[in-house]
Amino acid sequence: MESPFLAAQLPPISTLPISTLAVPLAAFGLVFGSFITALSYRLPRGESITAGRSHCPACGHVLSAADLVPVVSWAVHGGACRHCRAKISWRYPAIELTSAALFVGAGVLARDIVHLALLLAMTPVMLALGVIDLEHRRLPNSLVLLLAALAVAWRALSDGRYLEAAVLATLSTTLGLVLDALYRARTGRAGLGGGDVELLAIVGLALPLEVFLMTLGVAGLLGVLVGGATRLRRGEAEFAFAPEILAAFWIGLAAGGDIVNRLAAIRSG
Ligand SMILES: [Zn+2]
Numbered sequence: 001m002e003s004p005f006l007a008a009q010l011p012p013i014s015t016l017p018i019s020t021l022a023v024p025l026a027a028f029g030l031v032f033g034s035f036i037t038a039l040s041y042r043l044p045r046g047e048s049i050t051a052g053r054s055h056c057p058a059c060g061h062v063l064s065a066a067d068l069v070p071v072v073s074w075a076v077h078g079g080a081c082r083h084c085r086a087k088i089s090w091r092y093p094a095i096e097l098t099s100a101a102l103f104v105g106a107g108v109l110a111r112d113i114v115h116l117a118l119l120l121a122m123t124p125v126m127l128a129l130g131v132i133d134l135e136h137r138r139l140p141n142s143l144v145l146l147l148a149a150l151a152v153a154w155r156a157l158s159d160g161r162y163l164e165a166a167v168l169a170t171l172s173t174t175l176g177l178v179l180d181a182l183y184r185a186r187t188g189r190a191g192l193g194g195g196d197v198e199l200l201a202i203v204g205l206a207l208p209l210e211v212f213l214m215t216l217g218v219a220g221l222l223g224v225l226v227g228g229a230t231r232l233r234r235g236e237a238e239f240a241f242a243p244e245i246l247a248a249f250w251i252g253l254a255a256g257g258d259i260v261n262r263l264a265a266i267r268s269g
Contacts, residue, residue, distance in 0.1 A: 018104075018107055018108055021104075021107045022104050025100075025103040025104045025106070025107045025120075026100045026103060026104050027100075028103055028120070029096075029099045029100035029101070029102065029103030029104065030070035030071065030097075030099065030100045031070065032099050032103070032123075033095050033096030033097070033098065033099030033100060033124075033127070034068065034070045034096055035124065036095055036096075036099060036124055036127050036128045036131065037092045037095050037096065037131075038054055039128050040095070040128050040131040040132045040135065041057075043128075043132065043140050043142075043143070044135070044136045044138070044140065054067075054068060056081045056083060056084060056086065057086075058081060058084050058086030059081060059083055059084035059086065061081065061083040061084065067082060070093070070096040070100075071093045071096050071097060074088060074092060074093045075093070091131075095127065095131060098127065099123070099124065099127055102123050102127065102250065103120060103123065105254065106119045106120055106123060106254055109254040109255045109258075111257065114157055115154075115157065115158075118150065118153060118154055118157060119253055119254060121150055122147065122150045122154070122250075122253065123250070125143055125146050125147045125150065126147065126246045126249065126250060127246075128143055129143050129144070129147065129199075129242060129246060130242060130243040130246045130247070133195070133240045133242035133243060134240050134243055137193070137240060138193075139193075139195030139198070139199070139242055144195065144198050144199070144202070147199075147202055148198075148201075148202050148205060151202045151203075151205040151206035152165070152205055152206075154205075154206040154253065155205060155206055158206075158208070159208060161208070164209065165204065165205045165206075167204075168203075168204030168205070168207075168209065168212050169201040169202070169204035169205050170201075170204075171204065172197075172200040172201050172203060172204040172212075172216070173197055173198075173200065173201045173204075175200070176192050176197035176201075177197060179191060179192055180192040180197070187237070189237070189238070192241060193241070193242075196241045196242055196245060199242055199245045199246065199249070200216070200219075200245065202249070203215050203216070203219075203245070203248075203249050206249075206252075206253065207252050207253070207256060208257075210260045211252050211256030211257060211259075211260055212252070214252060214256060214259060214260055214263075215248045215249055215251070215252035216248075218247075218248035218251060218252070219241075219244050219245045219247075219248035219249070222244035222247060222248060223241050226239055226241075226243075226244055227239050
């Protein structure tokens with residue numbers, strides 16, 4: 001149930017002109033994207049996130065403000081370190097641009113200002129988890145726990161149905177473990193990682209049943225597409241599944257209610 005207090009106090013985001021919001025959201029998205037590139041580099045390597053200034057991994061040169069402007073620094077210096085000319089991966093500007101696009105997308109889709117704020121808090125955590133899983137095939141516990149806490153906050157602000165949250169989290173954990181066991185029994189290889197199962201539980205914590213089911217469906221579909229593409233391109237059966245779960249979760253958070261309502265309208269009409 002929508003909280004009448006919040007609805008009365010806060011204007012729905014749709015009444016705010018997105019043309020006004022888009023530029024600041026894109027700018028914040030770029031800055032957070034830059035932070036995510038640093039976080040996704042340092043966290044899996046056990047380096048401190050706050051201490052120590054950013055430096056070129058090749059020559060160790062401490063980067064100045066001019067080297068750290070999102071996307072622009074990379075493009076101006078031709079995708080290389082200004083000092084030693086070592087190549088800097090295109091992933092860095094790609095992460096920054098993805099972050100900016102998701103921030104603007106959140107502004108377009110979020111139901112109201114409270115959901116927008118929470119979605120903007122969750123987006124960098126989800127993007128960092130996706131990037132780290134792609135590069136290292138693991139999900140740091142600190143980020144998973146942070147996302148779980150934000151998912152509970154989302155539930156509190158959306159419908160407050162904590163029993164449903166607990167049931168769906170338990171169901172999705174069980175489903176994940178059963179799928180993993182079946183896959184293991186058939187192929188002898190690990191299927192879903194423990195981190196993937198935790199993410200499925202977090203989806204259950206945040207989203208109501210219909211949106212939860214839609215999100216699982218989208219995650220499964222994306223998994224089939226990415227898994228199939230990986231097999232065709234590299235002949236590998238293994239691929240990172242967390243990015244697909246996170247992409248589906250983001251869609252579920254930002255627009256899940258709308259999508260489910262529209263599907264229901266199509267079915268009944
Ligand atoms: Zn360098």
